[in-house]
Amino acid sequence: MTTLVAENIVTGYSKQEIVHGVSLTAEAGKITCIFGPNGCGKSTLLKAIAGALPMWSGSASLNGTTLSNLPVHDVVRQGLVLMPQGGGVFPRLTVMENLRMGGYTLADPQLVESRIEALIDQYPFLARRRRTAAGSLSGGEQAMLSLARTLVSEPRFVLLDEPSAGLSPAMVIETLERITGLTAQGIGILMVEQNIREAMPLADKLYILAAGEKRFEGTPSDVRDDRQIMDIYMGGA
Numbered sequence: 001m002t003t004l005v006a007e008n009i010v011t012g013y014s015k016q017e018i019v020h021g022v023s024l025t026a027e028a029g030k031i032t033c034i035f036g037p038n039g040c041g042k043s044t045l046l047k048a049i050a051g052a053l054p055m056w057s058g059s060a061s062l063n064g065t066t067l068s069n070l071p072v073h074d075v076v077r078q079g080l081v082l083m084p085q086g087g088g089v090f091p092r093l094t095v096m097e098n099l100r101m102g103g104y105t106l107a108d109p110q111l112v113e114s115r116i117e118a119l120i121d122q123y124p125f126l127a128r129r130r131r132t133a134a135g136s137l138s139g140g141e142q143a144m145l146s147l148a149r150t151l152v153s154e155p156r157f158v159l160l161d162e163p164s165a166g167l168s169p170a171m172v173i174e175t176l177e178r179i180t181g182l183t184a185q186g187i188g189i190l191m192v193e194q195n196i197r198e199a200m201p202l203a204d205k206l207y208i209l210a211a212g213e214k215r216f217e218g219t220p221s222d223v224r225d226d227r228q229i230m231d232i233y234m235g236g237a
């Protein structure tokens with residue numbers, strides 16, 4: 001079973017330390033959520049694990065293989081992909097061009113095309129929009145495009161940074177259902193979410209971060225049993 005392990009991660013920007021030694025474990029086929037107040041370092045932690053930001057100290061590994069300070073493309077080759085906040089679609093590129101970007105670590109262009117076609121079968125609206133500029137898709141469609149693009153490299157683990165942010169209530173539900181569907185394929189999900197009410201019921205395990213430190217680790221029922229944590233961090237969800 002694929003396990004993502006992060007140990008004592010310290011990182012930040014310039015000389016400003018933001019994440020002060022956070023450890024976590026996430027399993028394949030499960031949803032692990034990170035909650036916490038705005039600006040507490042959730043995105044920064046995901047970026048360090050995914051290789052998008054240097055780790056100052058600490059380590060991350062996937063199934064025992066180190067990811068620490070590998071460049072992003074090597075982390076992707078190891079099977080871990082980050083979907084950044086806002087999805088990170090390239091608005092001037094077409095839907096197909098965006099999807100091909102998801103296969104940039106693969107040497108075989110035909111393999112990329114066949115994987116994209118398989119994904120388009122699962123996200124049928126993309127078939128009608130192949131040559132549409134991604135920037136002209138609706139917010140919900142862009143979210144689906146980002147998710148599909150994330151899957152082109154067939155990751156074993158996906159890091160999602162607020163995948164439901166800015167979406168309509170119906171799209172929040174569809175996005176979270178799709179994410180749950182990925183776990184049925186054995187993909188591990190590590191997800192930062194502000195939408196606690198919708199995300200908590202899906203989580204197998206959750207972490208609460210505050211001011212760059214881990215404040216809580218447990219199952220959703222553990223957190224519901226902790227009145228103090230519920231009141232301070234969960235908005236009574």
Ligand SMILES: Nc1ncnc2c1ncn2[C@@H]1O[C@H](COP(=O)(O)OP(=O)(O)OP(=O)(O)O)[C@@H](O)[C@H]1O
Nearest residue numbers: 013018036037038039040041042043044045085194
């Ligand atoms: N590129 C950057 N350069 C400098 N500081 C940054 C940068 N990105 C984020 N920060 C700062 O790091 C801190 C943590 O930001 P981060 O985005 O990790 O928080 P977050 O918990 O994900 O917040 P939110 O829930 O609002 O997205 C904030 O004070 C933020 O201003």
